[in-house]
Amino acid sequence: xxxxxxxxxxxxxxxxxxxxxxxxxxxxxxxxxxxxxxxxxxxxxxxxxxxxxxxxxxxxxxxxxxxxxxxxxxxxxxxxxxxxxxxxxxxxxxxxxxxxxxxxxxxxxxxxxxxxxxxxxxxxxxxxxxxxxxxxxxxxxxxxxxxxxxxxxxxxxxxxxxxxxxxxxxxxxxxxxxxxxxxxxxxxxxxxxxxxxxxxxxxxxxxxxxxxxxxxxxxxxxxxxxxxxxxxxxxxxxxxx
Amino acid sequence: xxxxxxxxxxxxxxxxxxxxxxxxxxxxxxxxxxxxxxxxxxxxxxxxxxxxxxxxxxxxxxxxxxxxxxxxxxxxxxxxxxxxxxxxxxxxxxxxxxxxxxxxxxxxxxxxxxxxxxxxxxxxxxxxxxxxxxxxxxxxxxxxxxxxxxxxxxxxxxxxxxxxxxxxxxxxxxxxxxxxxxxxxxxxxxxxxxxxxxxxxxxxxxxxxxxxxxxxxxxxxxxxxxxxxxxxxxxxxxxxx
DNA sequence: CCAATAGTGTCTTTCAGACACTATATA
DNA sequence: TATATAGTGTCTGAAAGACACTATTGG
Numbered sequence: 001x002x003x004x005x006x007x008x009x010x011x012x013x014x015x016x017x018x019x020x021x022x023x024x025x026x027x028x029x030x031x032x033x034x035x036x037x038x039x040x041x042x043x044x045x046x047x048x049x050x051x052x053x054x055x056x057x058x059x060x061x062x063x064x065x066x067x068x069x070x071x072x073x074x075x076x077x078x079x080x081x082x083x084x085x086x087x088x089x090x091x092x093x094x095x096x097x098x099x100x101x102x103x104x105x106x107x108x109x110x111x112x113x114x115x116x117x118x119x120x121x122x123x124x125x126x127x128x129x130x131x132x133x134x135x136x137x138x139x140x141x142x143x144x145x146x147x148x149x150x151x152x153x154x155x156x157x158x159x160x161x162x163x164x165x166x167x168x169x170x171x172x173x174x175x176x177x178x179x180x181x182x183x184x185x186x187x188x189x190x191x192x193x194x195x196x197x198x199x200x201x202x203x204x205x206x207x208x209x210x211x212x213x214x215x216x217x218x219x220x221x222x223x224x225x226x227x228x229x230x231x232x233x234x235x236x237x238x239x240x241x
Numbered sequence: 242x243x244x245x246x247x248x249x250x251x252x253x254x255x256x257x258x259x260x261x262x263x264x265x266x267x268x269x270x271x272x273x274x275x276x277x278x279x280x281x282x283x284x285x286x287x288x289x290x291x292x293x294x295x296x297x298x299x300x301x302x303x304x305x306x307x308x309x310x311x312x313x314x315x316x317x318x319x320x321x322x323x324x325x326x327x328x329x330x331x332x333x334x335x336x337x338x339x340x341x342x343x344x345x346x347x348x349x350x351x352x353x354x355x356x357x358x359x360x361x362x363x364x365x366x367x368x369x370x371x372x373x374x375x376x377x378x379x380x381x382x383x384x385x386x387x388x389x390x391x392x393x394x395x396x397x398x399x400x401x402x403x404x405x406x407x408x409x410x411x412x413x414x415x416x417x418x419x420x421x422x423x424x425x426x427x428x429x430x431x432x433x434x435x436x437x438x439x440x441x442x443x444x445x446x447x448x449x450x451x452x453x454x455x456x457x458x459x460x461x462x463x464x465x466x467x468x469x470x471x472x473x474x475x476x477x478x479x480x481x482x
Numbered sequence: 483c484c485a486a487t488a489g490t491g492t493c494t495t496t497c498a499g500a501c502a503c504t505a506t507a508t509a
Numbered sequence: 510t511a512t513a514t515a516g517t518g519t520c521t522g523a524a525a526g527a528c529a530c531t532a533t534t535g536g
Contacts, residue, residue, distance in 0.1 A: 017301035018259035021333070021344050060258035060342065064333035090331040090346050092262070092305035101301065103262050103344070105331050176487070194526060196489060218487025219533035233481075234524070240474075417514070435499060437516060459514025460506040475497070 019092075019101045023067045024055035024144065026088060026151030027076055027109045030168050030184045034130040035155075037148065038076055039140075041125055046098050047141035051134070053148070054126060055104070068107040076126055082226075084110040084167035088151050096143045104142075108151045110167040132187070159185055161235040163205050166226040172209060174221035175199060186238050198236065204229035260333075260342045264309045265296035265385065267329060267392030268317055268350045271409050271425045275371040276396075278389060279317055280381075282366055287339050288382035292375070294389070295367060296345070309348040317367055323467075325351040325408035329392050337384045345383075349392045351408045373428070400426055402476040404446050407467040413450060415462035416440060427479050439477065445470035 027038040039051040056071040058064060068085060072078045088106040096102065131152055134140070140148065159165045159182060166173070168181045179195045199205060204227040212220035268279040280292040297312040299305060309326060313319045329347040337343065372393055375381070381389065400406050400423060407414070409422045420436045440446060445468040453461035 016261055016298045019262045019299070019344075020257055021260045021262070057257045058260070058333065058344075061335045063335060064331060064344070087330055089328055090305060092299065092346065094302045094304060103299075103305070103346075105333065105344075174488085191526070191528085192487080193489075193491095193528080197491095198525085200489090212488095214487090214534055216487060217535065218485085219489080221488055237525085239526095415515085432499070432501085433514080434501080434516075434518095438518095439498085441516090453515095455507055455514090457514060458508060459512085460516080462515055478498080480499090 017101070019103045021058045021064075022055050022102055022104045023058060023064060023071055024053040024091075024104045024106045024147060025068065025071050025076060025109060026053060026106060026148055027072070027078065027111060028131070028151065028155055028168075028185075029111050029113045029128065030181050031113045031128050031130075033180060033184055034132070035152070035184050035187075036128040036130050037134060038078075038126050039129055039134070040127070042141050043125075050141040051129070051138055051144075052141035053106075053144045058105075064105050068105075071107075072109060078109070078111055079115050082167065082171075083115060084108075084164050088147070088154060091143055091147060093143065104147075106147045106151065108154055110155060110164055112168055112170045114170045156185055156238070160237055161232050163226070163229050163232055166205070169226075172211075172223045172225060174213060174216065174223060175206070176216055176221055178206075178224075182236070188239055190239075195236075202229065202232060205232070258342070260344045262299045262305075263296050263343055263345045264299060264305060264312055265294040265332075265345045265347045265388060266309065266312050266317060266350060267294060267347060267389055268313070268319065268352060269372070269392065269396055269409075269426075270352050270354045270369065271422050272354045272369050272371075274421065274425055275373070276393070276425050276428075277369045277371050278375060279319075279367050280370055280375070281368070283382050284366075291382040292370070292379055292385075293382040294347075294385045299346075305346050309346075312348075313350060319350070319352055320356050323408065323412075324356060325349075325405050329388070329395055332384055332388060334384065345388075347388045347392065349395055351396060351405055353409055353411045355411045397426055397479070401478055402473050404467070404470050404473055407446070410467075413452075413464045413466060415454060415457065415464060416447070417457055417462055419447075419465075423477070429480055431480075436477075443470065443473060446473070 029036055038054060040054055042048055042050050042052050054071060054076040056067055056075055058067040064087070072083065072085065086108050088108040090103060090105045092103040094101055096104070131148070134148065135145070139145070165178060165181050165185070169177055175196050176192065178199065179190055179192060182195070183190055206224040207227045209223050209225055211223045213223055214220040270277055279295060281295055283289055283291050283293050295312060295317040297308055297316055299308040305328070313324065313326065327349050329349040331344060331346045333344040335342055337345070372389070375389065380386070406419060406422050406426070410418055416437050417433065419440065420431055420433060423436070424431055447465040448468045450464050450466055452464045454464055455461040
């Protein structure tokens with residue numbers, strides 16, 4: 001009945017083959033107004049020279065989440081700041097790696113651009129690239145284009161009904177900066193006035209810290225920190241096509 | 242950079258250990274007005290005699306989706322009718338199976354009760370149990386309680402913004418039967434009048450077949466088939482707590 | 483001064499939820 | 510007849526989107 005039973009009756013109706021298990025990371029940030037992804041160039045076959053998602057093999061006694069966090073710190077050089085990390089999906093096509101069977105558990109990370117400048121030091125070959133340019137012009141290794149597409153769609157959908165957008169902002173941010181995150185991820189322009197009214201009206205999303213900044217030019221804006229709200233109710237819906 | 246590279250530099254910073262990979266199935270249906278799940282009793286250690294999700298090991302040259310469909314047909318005996326199948330998440334705690342490392346990819350299936358009566362023949366030990374009774378009174382094997390909880394929550398959420406509820410109805414159904422599906426999955430009572438107006442007003446959700454039935458008693462109701470709509474806009478929101 | 487961003491107020495339309503009312507079956 | 514389910518109409522309140530208007534900075 002349970003899959004685990006098959007371990008004890010090998011050959012009855014299937015082999016119980018072993019696979020390598022990896023985690024791959026879709027690390028998204030907003031840089032210069034564009035949704036961007038952290039990619040590295042492959043140094044070996046297969047797909048030498050092509051861009052690929054950062055990733056790691058899962059250790060023998062390591063949980064998937066821990067492997068993802070390790071990949072974030074080691075492979076991608078992302079500081080352990082308040083970074084959003086969630087499982088995205090698992091990709092197990094038998095042909096996805098030409099060398100051997102590799103089942104890859106993909107994770108999605110949303111990080112403020114600031115938290116990841118540390119990347120320079122730890123992962124010199126990792127580079128931020130705008131997502132739309134990657135999707136329109138680059139060929140990614142393995143099935144990473146598909147994983148990226150799934151990650152981007154997940155991020156776009158999650159901004160609607162959760163407060164993860166704040167995970168893409170620095171620790172202190174203005175309503176305008178938060179709005180530009182939404183605009184970058186969705187690729188649309190939002191009405192600043194309606195956005196302001198709606199976002200400040202959502203309980204526990206934004207916590208004012210009583211200071212203003214004029215770093216955007218124009219009238220100084222209030223600075224906020226992330227509140228404890230996780231779900232957005234009512235949701236912030238993207239404009240329809 | 243990419244996880245796949247680690248295959249070629251074993252021991253640099255981690256082993257590249259092999260795992261068994263399984264699929265486990267959360268198969269939900271509505272039976273006698275209650276959201277129910279298909280479970281089997283384990284015949285071997287560990288967890289002998291305890292209830293467990295149906296599942297299969299993934300074949301050496303088999304994709305995850307194909308393994309899930311196979312598990313649905315073979316292990317669970319679910320007919321290959323228009324059954325909803327989607328990946329739910331992957332569970333890889335190193336201790337989840339005491340015998341060896343097993344990474345399990347969980348799938349969620351929503352099927353009409355009718356499509357699965359064939360279960361009797363193919364999987365004599367599989368039984369439908371009401372979800373709330375399972376969650377309140379039974380101990381499931383492995384981490385299957387957690388997987389079940391995630392599956393149920395996914396199903397509840399998906400009913401809001403997609404048309405999967407129709408996947409829990411027989412091929413031809415009335416608005417009232419569809420409403421009772423929502424009520425069973427969410428565990429709440431809905432206003433029949435508002436539900437009717439809203440669901441029939443959603444384009445391409447329901448296709449009338451021009452026939453009525455009085456199998457519920459009372460005034461005969463129109464029969465519908467599933468339309469081609471996938472997303473529900475506006476969504477059908479659950480009443481708040 | 484002008485340009486740019488921040489923030490408030492107001493109007494219209496859409497929609498959710500409450501519920502009165504009619505329609506048509508079975509017991 | 511009573512009771513159950515199907516289906517329509519109407520009202521109210523919440524909220525989305527459009528947009529006029531004020532506020533406060535820098536150049």
